Amino acid sequence: MNLLERYGIREGDQASLHKSLPVIGRRVITQVLEEAIFPHSMPFFQAIYVEKGELEWWVDGHFYHLSPGDLILVKPYETQSSLMGRLPLGERYFLQFNLYEKHDDISPEEFSFITKTLSEFIPRVISPGEEFKRPFLKLIEAHRNQDEMSTMISKAQFYEIFTCLYQAQQSYLKSVKVEHSAALSMINTVDHYILQHFDQVITSSNLARLFNLSEVHFRRKFQAVSSMSPIKYVASKKLQEARRLLTESKFSIGEIALELAFSSSQHFSSAFTKAFSLSPREYRNEVKNAQTQLPLKKVSDVAAAIASKFPGK
Template sequence: MTNPTEIIPGVIFYSYFSAQRKEKVGFFEHSTLVLQVSGQFTLETTSQKVSMKGGQMLLIRKNQLGEITKTPLEGQDYQTIIICLKDDLLRQVALEQQIDTRRKYTGSSNVLIPENDFLHGFFQSIIPYVRHSDEKITRDMGMLKVREAVQLLLYTLPELKDFLFDFSEPYKMDLEKFMLGNFHFNVPVEKFAQLTGRSLAGFKRDFQKVFNMSPRHWLQEKRLTEARHLIENKQRKPSSIYLELGFESLSHFSHSFKKKFGKAPTEVISTL
């Protein structure tokens, strides 16, 4: 069962799950603070795997692709609070406090935040709002909570200043390495371009040079080839892999697989 609540549209979210759920989150456009109320939250990117349980906080950096696994623990449901730290608010804070934003952040992309009395109090102050979402919190009060979160993060880990206030564009990275590590994420080509530090036109041009085909064609071929490998060599079921390989539906995956290999995924399984 799923019961997500959007306390302030685009800013503060509350989610609840009573069974394990794995999500191909895809693209984190904004830096995000996750407050874990109960259960276990696991984020996996190409470079990191981070888990936390009730009472812990995780700061996720913007411009990332990642997969989240949400797991209720014995005797408790899964509950989490998500605070979106958008650049427009962070720019306001930087201007008000005259924070230098010229330094580029080079540290970890996902940071577990150590608990202290101030953060614990903040954590507790958010919970009543999300548990009584029918009593609508005003946007102004919600934005004050987001500002409070930023101040407490800086107090707890001053080095997060560069994390939060780095407004530079992603640098132009190795396209082949990035795509081979992230092809399974179901995000638009425009997002892949952004994450590799390119315009859409530049991305398509460089992609053609590296892979000798268009991004959409390569993504389809790569995902289907990986699917066949998982089915034939790992004995994975089609129903368990189509989402993690970036396909939106099992029927679309099966149709594409048969078109490329001449057999439906289930027919490949039956011959093993």
């Protein structure tokens, strides 16, 4: 029997107890769910913690393999889904952080510290382990038995969860022997270079030269920092830029392919489709429809709307 326990902002949900955690929930899958989680993005940070079973989670064209105790963090507006929309057996907790709307519960200093930390969060996947589960369980229990203590409990757990994430990041950086500021600076330098050279083919050795590192050394370091090979990272940045151009410009598919140095429109279309499960044309149309049909704050619902239109996938 599959089970979904969810508190949040969708229709029919019991509201979340903490405004900065618009959605929290638990999903127990005892029979594989087909056609479940299609590619979607949302304006929140999302965290998925795997309690039992294995999970492949897809974020902006890259698959991450999660085992029990692992947690994956997806940043706002990144496209995510499960493998082919299929949810495998297992038990997972998930929550969304909303750090774009300030509210009274969090002081401005804390708000900017939390936002900055999450925005500059380095690893994609961390293993906070049992320490993370506890506040999650308390949070769900507080949602179940709502009484006069519930909001206070949820507030304490919000801080606990954030602290766990922060500390897991610190352990990760220590284990790969990278400093946070050095990692950020590497990513910023690479991002800046990619931005300046969108219309060119960018190789690992181009990027290694920026840091005066050998290609092998650079690749190892960059992989630790970004959880991706430099080549995949460049491809992912180019496809993100393609998404932007598809929604914000009137360039044709061919023009965008040229602009981003793809060898042909066909090559661009197939890379885009592989990454986002929609062709560039479908994507452009769907976003257009979604934007006119739904208010901006409910972008999480856009996913549901898009998914419902692709029952065959």
